[in-house]
Amino acid sequence: MAEHPIVATNAPEEHEPEVEEAFDRLVSEGKDRLGRPLLPLVSTGLLGGIDIGTGILAMLLVLHATGSHLLAGLAFSIGFVALLLARSELFTENFLVPVTAVVAREGTLRSLARLWGMTLLLNLVGGWIVMWLLVTSFPSLHETVLEAGTHFGTMPIGLRSFCLAVLAGVVITLMTRMQHGTESTGVRIVPAILFGALLAGGQLFHSVLDSLLMFGALIVGAPFGYLDWLARLGWAALGNLAGGLLLVTAVRLLRVTHRIEEAHREKG
Template identity: 70%
Template sequence: MEDAFDRLVDEGEDRLRRPLLPLVSVGLLGGIDVGTGLLAYLVVKHETGNGLLAGLAFSVGFVALLMARSELFTENFLVPVTATVARRGTLAQLGRLWGVTLLTNLLAGWVITWIVVTALPDLAPTAIASAEHFVDLGVGRESFALAVLAGAVITLMTRLQHATESMGVKLVPAVLFGALLAGTQLFHSVLDSLLMFAALHVGAPFGYLDWLRMAAWAVLGNVLGGLVLVTAVRLLRVPHRVAEAREHPGDAT
């Protein structure tokens, strides 16, 4: 547990201090990786009609995220927040990291989903039906609860992956939690934005304002789930390490 905390702080500081160009690159790659997972999801859902199998197929996107070291917006709740709490970064740096990562995830996702539905037009009905599920939920308790769960699931996945240095072990939560996220239709700000983009590219019965409203709602729930249900509880388990880090923020761990 002590070693895991040190790894979180060190990596979080690196992310917070990352120059703009590498930060943009990592975010764009994250959007492409999730778009690849979405391709697998739509193909399997189209061929089988089974959401759980499609969710398992989607996990290829999280495997790509892990092995390529790209990042999603929601993967930046535990690691950089821990570094910020330890006074190894600032709130301004955290806001910059979140904002750039989210925007680049979405930008790359918009492009990759256009390529997917253009290359495989038979997926259009599946994309529209999948996206309409979230639009029809609207802004309410159910969609917010799904967003909170999505934020908690992704942050827990991050926590488990940082508990080990073995790539083989890290792949296990990538597959399991990726399948859980997509297979149960939790409301994830990036994944489900990409679903909506795919639908919008092929004439969805909703517009970009509908997407923006739902995406903002998802972001709020994701942040709450990731920070409160996982990150805060994780930090409460090591209060002495947090206190030490805050007292000596410049010390190497």
């Protein structure tokens, strides 16, 4: 009588090579970002605000001409393409990449806080400058800027706005993950366009994008003040962090726990 083969119950888990390769890219780039010297960090953050401002210009021009937030959102994706190809960064793009490096012990929480704080501050400074240039150059857009900025500047701080901020964090972090799943620049442009359109067209609550819209409204005479903007910046940033870190980064790191353990063993 033929013997049946014994199936091993402790066979090694099969892993996904594509996921592991993406993890390695995230750790490598995250380590570089966390160790970035001051001047390149300032330049990258400042340019991030300026580059995203080009997307806002496109969005406002289309919104003014059509009144459609969906078409305006599609036009806004120009800003995300600029961020990708010009190698600048938004604050919310740093939820997945450097956090993965910190989890793999290729960076510290202190360096992460430095990256987040400097990038957000400089995004806002660069964004304010480009919004001043925008409203000064296009008086015909003042009414559109005022309406778009007031929508966020007077949005109640509550559950709905927090959920919109969480969704914004999910959208941006998922876009970042998709872009790091490939080395092809052409392929990386696709999620930049799709998720840029979703973010702006859906009027999600994004700490940097909506701050720039509020800046534009404030410059042309908004019915709210900078303290109102600051409160909504903090609320949006909190929701963005919750969405990006908890719903995307943390869950996706569960797929590579074995690599994280290997990294920890190597670091002792």
